[in-house]
Amino acid sequence: MNAVRIPRSTARDAKRGNSGKGDLEVTSVWTPGSLTGVYWIAESIAAKDRNNLYRASCYLREEERYRAFCASYAIMRIVDDRVDGLLFRPYASAEDRARESSVVEAWHQVIAACLTGDTPAPGDAARTDQPYIGELLTAFARTVEQFPVPPELWDDFFAAMHQDLQRGQFATFSQYLDYAAGASVAPTTIYLHLISGEPSEEQGVFHPPQDFDIVRCGRALGRFAYIAHILRDLREDLTTGERGLLYLAADDMAAHGVTVESLRRDAAAGTASPRLRALVRELVERALTLAQEGRACLSTLDGRLSADRQFLLELIVGIYEGVLGKITSCSHDVMAERHRLTSAEKGRIARQIATSRGILLTR
Numbered sequence: 001m002n003a004v005r006i007p008r009s010t011a012r013d014a015k016r017g018n019s020g021k022g023d024l025e026v027t028s029v030w031t032p033g034s035l036t037g038v039y040w041i042a043e044s045i046a047a048k049d050r051n052n053l054y055r056a057s058c059y060l061r062e063e064e065r066y067r068a069f070c071a072s073y074a075i076m077r078i079v080d081d082r083v084d085g086l087l088f089r090p091y092a093s094a095e096d097r098a099r100e101s102s103v104v105e106a107w108h109q110v111i112a113a114c115l116t117g118d119t120p121a122p123g124d125a126a127r128t129d130q131p132y133i134g135e136l137l138t139a140f141a142r143t144v145e146q147f148p149v150p151p152e153l154w155d156d157f158f159a160a161m162h163q164d165l166q167r168g169q170f171a172t173f174s175q176y177l178d179y180a181a182g183a184s185v186a187p188t189t190i191y192l193h194l195i196s197g198e199p200s201e202e203q204g205v206f207h208p209p210q211d212f213d214i215v216r217c218g219r220a221l222g223r224f225a226y227i228a229h230i231l232r233d234l235r236e237d238l239t240t241g242e243r244g245l246l247y248l249a250a251d252d253m254a255a256h257g258v259t260v261e262s263l264r265r266d267a268a269a270g271t272a273s274p275r276l277r278a279l280v281r282e283l284v285e286r287a288l289t290l291a292q293e294g295r296a297c298l299s300t301l302d303g304r305l306s307a308d309r310q311f312l313l314e315l316i317v318g319i320y321e322g323v324l325g326k327i328t329s330c331s332h333d334v335m336a337e338r339h340r341l342t343s344a345e346k347g348r349i350a351r352q353i354a355t356s357r358g359i360l361l362t363r
Contacts, residue, residue: 025360026311030058030066038135039067045074045136052319052346053191056312065309068147068194071139076157076187078130079107083164088240097165103129104165108158114141115151147206149193156182169260173249177223184226189218195309196301209304217297221317224290227283228320231327234334238267252279266335277332284324284332291321307359314353322349 032047033040046069047054053073060066086092086100106127110120114137125133160182170176192214197206208214230237230247237245246260253259256279266272272280298313305313322341330339341349354361 024307024358025362026059026308026354027362028055028058029061035063035067035070038139039070041132041135042067042070042074042139045077046070048077053316056315056319059308059312059315061306061308064146065194067139068143069191071136071143072190072194073187074136075107075111075140078136079104079158079161083161086165087245101162101165102127104158104161108154110137111140111154111158112151115144115149115154117141117145146204147194147197149190153186153190156186158182160186169246170249172251176247176249180223180226181219184229185219185222188222188225189214192218192221195313196305209300212300213297217294220290220297221294224287224294225316225320227287227290228323231280231283231287231334232323232340234263235267235337238263248279252283255279256282270336272333272335276335280327280332280334284328287324288321291317307357311353311357311359311361314357315350318349318353319346322346 032044035043046057057066057069057073060069082100082103086096089096106124106129109124110128110133113120113124120137125137130136160179163179163182167179170179193206193208196208196212196214198209199205200207234248237247244264246263248258248263257275258273258279262273263276266276295317298317301313302310319341322345323339326341326345327334327339330336333339351361353359
């Protein structure tokens with residue numbers, strides 16, 4: 001590691017998973033370039049745009065959890081970026097879509113092999129079109145040995161990626177939730193496995209507490225975060241690629257008298273119509289209800305996690321709640337681009353969470 005400090009706890013404590021549970025100092029420990037070997041590649045991909053999830057994960061004290069996050073998230077980023085690369089093109093032919101679908105399926109096959117402890121087929125590895133495939137799969141295979149997650153979570157993720165390559169607008173909000181099962185619920189649940197897992201009787205293997213309803217929690221928080229995500233990026237998505245991207249369901253739009261044409265007019269004008277604001281308000285309320293459900297599930301872990309893990313879970317949820325709060329404070333106008341959280345506002349959320357938890361937050 002390069003100049004990485006684990007404050008007020010020992011490396012031996014970190015390996016046991018007991019990284020100072022009575023220690024209420026939380027420090028951002030990791031920076032890109034902290035890891036070496038196969039994990040350096042995964043880390044560089046996971047840290048690519050320094051997004052909220054990566055920055056929050058830098059508070060993890062235990063190297064094995066941080067490595068596991070980088071190894072898992074790097075795979076998701078590579079695949080999602082491939083799909084986005086096609087969706088963002090001015091024009092994508094049927095052949096382009098078929099080619100990208102083949103790459104996504106290759107990734108699915110190599111990940112499925114790692115999850116069962118098998119060696120990925122060389123042909124599938126080659127079809128991923130990833131020059132560092134060997135290093136990435138080595139890091140990933142080590143991760144799933146330590147943090148075994150249900151394979152169906154990865155199946156759901158890849159199903160959503162395939163759906164992205166082919167789908168049009170969601171007809172119903174129920175269809176949207178089905179898509180979110182792979183696009184957001186699966187990644188959220190995998191992350192909860194990495195954060196909540198504790199050492200088990202199996203040497204070096206981590207499992208979530210049995211009384212923690214991780215399935216319900218992942219479903220609620222994944223849906224909550226994804227609604228916040230699509231509302232935050234609504235205007236940007238409408239102007240992306242050949243036809244724009246639209247994650248609002250047709251039945252919700254119809255119920256509020258919103259059409260694709262009216263959305264484009266609002267985007268061009270830089271202001272949301274009263275009808276769109278009413279739809280956004282309803283979706284914000286749905287998301288906050290899901291957040292309450294997720295928080296109720298997380299309460300099972302309260303006082304059982306180390307300070308760093310407790311803080312980062314609160315921070316991630318708090319930032320998405322902050323996104324929804326900022327949208328509300330802007331009268332639910334997501335077209336004027338005043339609704340995005342600034343870095344200063346995110347920092348304020350982090351400090352408020354630390355204060356409420358009696359945590360000394362240092363950098």
